Every structure is written in structure tokens, then in C-alpha cells.
Amino acid sequence: MTHPLLDVRNLKTYFYLRRGVVKAVDGVSFRLNRGEALGIVGESGSGKTMTALSILRLVPYPGKIVGGEIIFKGRDLLKLTEKEMRHIRGKEISLIFQDPQNSLNPVFTVGWQVGEAIELHSEGKPLWDRIIEKVINILRGVGIPRVEDRVNDYPHEFSGGQKQRIMIGMSISNNPDIIIADEPTTALDVTIQAQIIDLLKDLRSRYNSSIILIAHNMGLVSELCDNVAVMYAGRIVEYGSIEEIFNDPLHPYTRMLLRCIPRTDIDVDKLESIPGEPPDPVNPPSGCRFHPRCPYAKEECKRDPIYIENIDGHMAVCELYRR
């Protein structure tokens, strides 16, 4: 077997707060192969964003990566210097944010900002005209109409969907190996959501980039991803190919998520239908963190360690499968 492009091993990112330690990411492992699209799905607060930010080593204070390895192209990103890391960010791994309303700087034109993304990773100092030429091509490629007239417009002159297209354009501007899209459609209207997903699909087939698509519902990942990791309270509770997850979900939490796929014709994308509250991040339940909400919970579920079922790469962390 060839080496995966990205191999995250036992990643731990903790927040040290006055009232305690939040284990936002608590032992997450997954692999991403070249050209693969991986979905990471879980309720809000499950640690998806922090996993993404950990990969780029941009975890905000007071958060800290306290353990694990992030092997990218054979090198552990956690061992790189800050300067080496800067060459990874945006150039080899790029990130698309959840809320396009706020991910572009309001005081600069969008053309300048996309150009900046290119310039940050250019050898020497290329002519700005050259860069703008590239910017126009990129923005045309992500479906911004009348690009030539619009490169000098400010972010607030674009709609939310267009801003997200611009962000996507920025994220592909240096042909990165991996694009991480953190709930890229959550803040958008339902109709626009479909367009953005189509755009990501299109880019994927055009550039063959690897994608990590973060989402809080299964519907979105089913459109784009090959494999899915289901996250709950800082841990991956189930991992498998999209077919396995949809046809044969193992973990009770995954099953609940699958029952909550929103219909695209009405605007309900909250996971309100999962019974019970998400766990307190400072004092998560012992054992399987899902057990207080799990209809099948048994005494064993409260204990560590919990049972891991692994069949042909389809993996679930659940006591139900202990025989």
C-alpha cells in the first residue's frame, strides 16, 4: 500500500480554560489519500473545526495541540518550524471557512486579496499585472460573472454565495494538494448550497485535489465524498466508505445522523431531531461519550476502554459489537 497523503495519528487539541480543560480534539486519527474526498461529520461542537485548524497549526489561544502526529507527504507537520509551516499553509493545504461574510477583509478589494494569496507563495516578486491576470482566470473559473469589472470591488459588494466562490478561488489559487472546506455551505441559502457543492465537485474533477469536507449533516458529504469520518465530542466514532456508512451504519450516533439528513427543499439543517444535549465539553461522559444519549447504552459503555469494530477499513467505536 502506498503512503497516504495525509496521516493524522492520535491528534489531541485541548483548550485550557479557567473552569477546566476542553478536549476539543481527543485522539483523532484518519488518513487521506491523494485525490480522495473525505467527509468529517458531527454536530456542532464536536471538534471538526479544531481538527482542521490543528492540521494547519492555527489553533487559537488558549487552545494547544498537545499530542499526536500529522504526517503530510512523509513529514510531521507538528515538528516543522513556523516558517516551514507558512509554506504549507495556502500552498499545499488550504482552508475554506464556514462564514464567507467574514472571511474576506473588508478594507481590501477581492482582486487584491486573491492576488495576495498568490503573491504570498510566489518566488521573487512577480508583476502585479501578471498576478491580476491569474486572479481573473481563477475568479472566472469559480463562476464570478463579469470578472474584469469586479476584481476591484470590495467584499461587501458581493453576495454571500459569491464571496464563498471567491474564497474557494483563493483556496485553489496555488494548486494545493489538500483543500479543507469547513462547512462551506452552512451560512448560505439552500439553493446556493447546491451550487457551491457543484463547484467543489467540478473543481475536484478538474484538479484532482484531495478534499476534506467538514459538515454537520450527512446530506452534504454524500454528494462529494468517498469516505466519511463521524465525529462525536472530540473523537471519531465511525469511519467508512460512503456506501458502508449509508447502507450499513454501525454506530448508533451515525444512524441518528442519517435519520436527520435535511431535505433540500426546506430550510432545516439543524440537528435538532437528535434527542438529548451534546455533552459538556469540560466534563464529558466516561467511556463512550455518546452513552447518555444512546438508546442501546449498557453498563459497559460507561467504561474505558471501549470496543473498536474493524471490518475492511469500516471502523466503529462501540460496545454493541463486542461478542
Add this chain to the structure above:
Amino acid sequence: MKIWEMMIESKLFAIGLLILIAITLMAIFADYIAPYDPIAQDFKPKLPPSPKHWLGTDELGRDVFSRLVYGSRITLYVAFVSVSIACLLGIPIGLIAGYYGGKVDKVLNFLIDLMLSFPAIILTILITGMLGPSLTNAMIAISIAFAPRIARIVRGQVLSVKEEDYVVAVKAMGAGGFYTMTKHVFPNSMAPLLVQVTLSLGTAVLVESALAFLGLSAQPPTPSWGDMLNRGRRYIYSAPWMLTAPGIMITLAVLAFNLIGDGLRDLLDPRLRRL
């Protein structure tokens, strides 16, 4: 937004700006506006206002109007120079404290708080007292007293701006810390800074006048409003114009800066502004 659009939108801003422009023109064209030499003791002392001496003369026989006109130079000069120096000191301190956080911030923020625990007036009197009374020392004192104010505003702004998605996004694109701080965080911290700078200019006028009043700023015979106020105080009954004229000018100057500052605060919508 264009300046004139802002003036139409806010009457008070417009009034403040007009007063400031008037005082500035007065300072620039003092040589043409002032009818007499502001220093020469050419006339009878304490002449009341008349067509020849619009604002009368002072106890040494100098034309009050001419002194008032030249006094605007000192006032504006001190205000602009010392607030500029305060910005040169305060902005980097605020940026570094806010952006890098941690221990650096703790130390810098403690120093800022310490200095802010003294009222500006007391601090400047203290500093000029130590350095000796002179125009330069008054400016140094005002700069030092105002730098922590500027630093605090910048720091607070940076603290919130650095968490914005677009700042994280720039770093996610591979930008370095210093670049991100100066290119992206700072321009988005400008609006409250601009307001603070304008209000500080007003306070600087007041503080300079107070220092001059106490004889700690520009030394006689240099015409300054604070010094004129001090002299007028002694002849408040026999020559009230000596006190009233500089008093009104100081008030107008402070008012102008405060109106502009308040106007800016209302007008600068952080989403739509382009700096």
C-alpha cells in the same frame, strides 16, 4: 465616505470641522491677519476693546487680538506634534500587546494601566516639573501622557480584530505574523483610533493650555493662549477682555476636536468604510 458627505450627514461634525479650519487658517496666515506685532509692547496697557484694538491690550501694552492669532500656532503645533508622537509610541505598543498576547501583553498592559491611573494633567505636570518648563518639554510630557491612551485603544481593537475570520484566513493562506498584523489587523483597527486621536487632540489643547497657564509650557514672551489666560486672571476685574478672549478660543478649539471626534464615531460604519 467623502469628507463632504460626512459633513452633510452630521451637522455637528461639519461645525467642528469648520471651526478647526478657521483656527488652522488663523495659524497659517497669522502674519497677515494679526494687525500688530504680538510681542512688541507698543501701546498703553489694558486698553479696552476698540476699533483700533479689537480685543484691547494687555497689562504690558500688547495687542490681545494679535497675540490670540499667533497663539493659535502654539496650540495647534503642540496638539498635532505631541499627539503624532503619542501615536508613534502608542500604536506599535498597542499592536504588539494585542497581537502577540501572552506575557508581552501582560507586561505592556500593566504599564499602560499604570500610566492611565494618573490623569493626563497630573502626569504632564509631573513630567514637565521633572524636565523643566519649556515648549519642547511640554510636548514630550503630552506625548508620554497620551501614548498609553492610544496604545489601549489599538490593543483593544487588535484583540477583537485578530480573531476575525479574515485574519485567520490570511494566516491560513501562509501569511506571517508581522505581515498579518500590519497589513490586515491594523487597517481594521483604524476607526476607533481615528476617533481617539481626534478627541486626544482636543484634550492636548486643554492640557497644553493648562501647562502654559501654570508657566510650564512655552515661555514668555511667546504668545500662547494658556499664558494669556494666566495673565488675564490677574486683571479679571480691571481688564476682563484679557481673560475672556483666550478662554473662548481654548473652548472653541477643544469643542472643534470633540465635535469632529464624536462625528467620526457616529459616521464610521466599520462595515462600509474604506480607509
